[in-house]
Amino acid sequence: MAVMQMQRFSICALKKDRKAILEKLQILGVVEIDNSVIEDSEMEKMNTSDRRQIYEKHAVLAEHALSILQKYVPEKTSMFSSLEGKPLMNKTDFEQIRAQRKRLLTTADDLLDLSKRISENAANVAKLENQIEALVPWMRLDVPMNYRGTSETAMILGTMPKPMTVEEIRTEVARTQPDLEAYDLEVLSTDKDMTYLTVVCLKKDTTALEDALRAIGFARPSQVSGKVPSQWKSELEAEIGKLKADSVEAEKKIKAYEGSREELKAVSDYYRLRADKYQILGQIPQTKQTFVISGYIPEESAKILEEKIANVYDCSLEFEEIGEEEEAPVLLKNNKISRSVEGVLESYGLPHKGEVDPTTVMSVFYIVLFGMMLSDAAYGLLISIVCFIALKKFPRMSDSMNKSLHLFGYCGISTFVWGVLFGGYFGDVIDVVARTFFGRTAATSVIPALWFVPLNNPMKLLVFSLGVGVVHLFFGLGLKGYSYLKSGDVAGFICDVVFWYMLLIGLILMLIPSSLFASIAQTQVTFSPFMNTLAKALAIIGALGLLFFAARDKKNIGLRLALGAYELYNITGWLSDVLSYSRLLALGLATGVIASVVNQMGSMFGGGVMGAILFILVFIVGHTLNLGINLLGAYVHTNRLQFVEFFGKFYEGGGKPFEPFKENTKYVEIKED
Known part of the structure; x- marks a missing residue:
């Protein structure tokens, strides 16, 4: 039944050691960085936002690649996987991942490109299938859809907005153009909403006949081709076959990267740690030669900081009690x-x-x-x-x-x-x-x-x-x-x-x-x-x-x-x-x-x-x-x-939790050698 006693620490060290000290603090995970109390007009802060965004982008890239692998090559996990915790990785292996990070980012890019290729193929297949679906009602047509006719005749191709027979269409045309009789009308197909038809007439009657048909809802198709519908359908199906085969090949290439899954997890964590470190680095006040870090540490962890920082680096380490007006973060300690x-x-x-x-x-x-x-x-x-x-x-x-x-x-x-x-x-x-x-x-x-x-x-x-x-x-x-x-x-x-x-x-x-x-x-x-x-x-x-x-x-x-x-x-x-x-x-x-x-x-x-x-x-x-x-x-x-x-x-709550600067990984837990 206790809230751990907090102290404020301050480290003043040479600028050349700042990354090493930050990395050590991140490994120890016993301090919360808070430089709000440091006020010195002669000190400035380094702009690390660009570098941090690059690291965050790389971490997201690796995670996206992992999601692609999970989609096409699902990782086998037990029903108790949520209880197993993150796998351990020793520091040496993690350093090897760091050394191969460029290769792994290239792998992630390849996976994204392959996934994008599959998505684009799927979109094109859907588009072609829609075209085929639109061609189905015209399959009985044995001439190109844009066929204009002979020197004396013309072909009119189009649809009616409801099911109609040849006799019904002729009757409706006769009401507005009773003199038009020299034309041949054929219904190619019908469905519950539409009638698909073709009309062959003399060229001199084309305008009058089309006006008569439009009066009862006739409309020309939005897309026509210079090919016979059945031929066009075959070509579209062949194109779909090629796209699907290309997607299958892309999937095979994705599955070939299955062995890189664990490395991608580790490299994602590596860039996540780098982004966290550079976020803190951008908050540190510094001069040309020195820098200062301040924050909170549990009183019982002060010795760790002395052993791992003060005794290793040329720096000044100080501890002080939390001020009356200062609200320290809360860390509980119970049985x-x-x-x-x-x-x-x-x-x-x-x-x-x-x-x-x-x-x-x-x-x-x-x-x-x-x-x-x-x-x-x-x-x-x-x-x-x-x-x-x-x-x-x-x-x-x-x-x-x-x-x-x-x-x-x-x-x-x-x-x-x-x-x-x-x-x-x-x-x-x-x-x-x-x-x-x-x-x-x-x-x-x-x-x-x-x-x-x-x-x-x-x-x-x-x-x-x-x-x-x-x-x-x-x-x-x-x-x-x-x-x-x-x-x-x-x-x-x-x-x-x-x-x-x-x-x-x-x-x-x-x-x-x-x-x-x-x-x-x-x-x-x-x-x-x-x-x-x-x-x-x-x-x-x-x-x-x-x-x-x-x-x-x-x-x-x-x-x-x-x-x-x-x-x-x-x-x-x-x-x-x-x-x-x-x-x-x-x-x-x-x-x-x-x-x-x-x-x-x-x-x-x-x-x-x-x-x-x-x-x-x-x-x-x-x-x-x-x-x-x-x-x-x-x-x-x-x-x-x-x-x-x-x-x-009796209780109000509202205390701020202690959030230590630590190795906040998602996939692996790094074990120090």
Whole structure:
């Protein structure tokens, strides 16, 4: 439960060593570069944007080449590839890739050219196929489409905007040109939208006949050729064949580069690292002879910087405390269990300066609440086994994945414990199997619950859930008090924390012996007169304290009382927050009820071999769905209880994460020799 102490470091060294020092800092990965505090009019910054853009362009080029290889020669990966992490590459091999970077960029260019060639061929094929499609209706034409006719006759080629017969067309022409009879009209083809026709007439009648046809929607084709349609179609098909053959050849050449995949990955990372380094290089103030680097480093990593930089290069290395007004980046340091929920906290926001890190407290409640929501021993055991096997088998997975699997593994243990307490083992599958296949008739469970069965006593679980909620929220209020004391604000601790504790504890002690609580808990609790008086006294003192001191910074007594009354109104918010923990009951019961329904469905087929086979099928499908649905539900609602109810009592977040200057590779992890 700690935010690592940060220091500001400053390195002043000779300009000739700047690239070597930057490269060493990038390898170490323990500092965040921030030169904003350096102000010196005699120092200037180098413009590295052009060089950085070139490196970024090369990195993108290699990635594009990799995507082309993936398209035509997919890389074979296992279903667990996301857990395997980036492959290791030693420094020597990486230097060899660096030496061959020009050849690899040429390879990437070749792959892009081949891919572009295939794309252009595909576009041309589509264009030619459209031309062929447009030629199909004219296949019966045995003369070129631009044929003009003989010395005495002319050919008119075109379409009508709807299906029509020769007789219908002649009838329509006769209405406008009754004297035109010396022409031959042939319908070549029709479809649902168009009629394709050719007309041969005397040249002196061409204009009149075409006008008559246009009056009923006739139009000449947009494209014609000096070739017979069937011949033109054959030539187009031959051209398509050539383009497709060329694409096949290009694909073969692409596949021949499959062996360069790993080298392209490494060279992409090389240029990515170079771009990052030149981005920092452009931020460094420098003179003709020297340069200065400043930034943040965890206090415990200061010795590393002294050993690897100050003792190796001719430079000045200084450390200083972070200023009061300066907001340092945040890096958390927690034990193994608490570390697993750091990702959950980061998704909400890291603690800002002076704010307490709630990770340790949150981790305990997160794991406990998650287990209560899922609350099935078999499910929990299954989750834990899968997570810890994956962690053992894939030790080099990403840090975020490692944290997530540890978290679900611990939540699985919690689920197992709550399942044993509540007697849930795939719901009531043990009792159903014993009854269906072994003829057991006893009313008691084969493996009784260590505490109680929620389905048989939901009100007891409701009261317990609300009690857990009260404890959770009280811890949140306690962390708020800790923050006050840490900053030396005793008045804030008493007025904003102690008075709330007094009011809430007093109200709870007044509620417990009431008939309302007895009806919910199904048991009557009686306190001594002293306890009843103490409860009332605590509630009254707490309420008056909040009324008069919640707005203690206001001098106007009326405004102070009004704001104090508003603070007292927040008791409804506390009630709402406590009732939110009833979701522990709801999700816990949902898991058990659905599991029991699945078991009952499986047992409907009776005993025997066939009944057992069908039971197993229903069991596998049903419990897989139940586990998936309720696992997601437990995750979402546990997060909600942390973010809304728990954090709402004390936590703001908004801290800036520590972003070290390091070897931020995408494909390989470089191992120093």
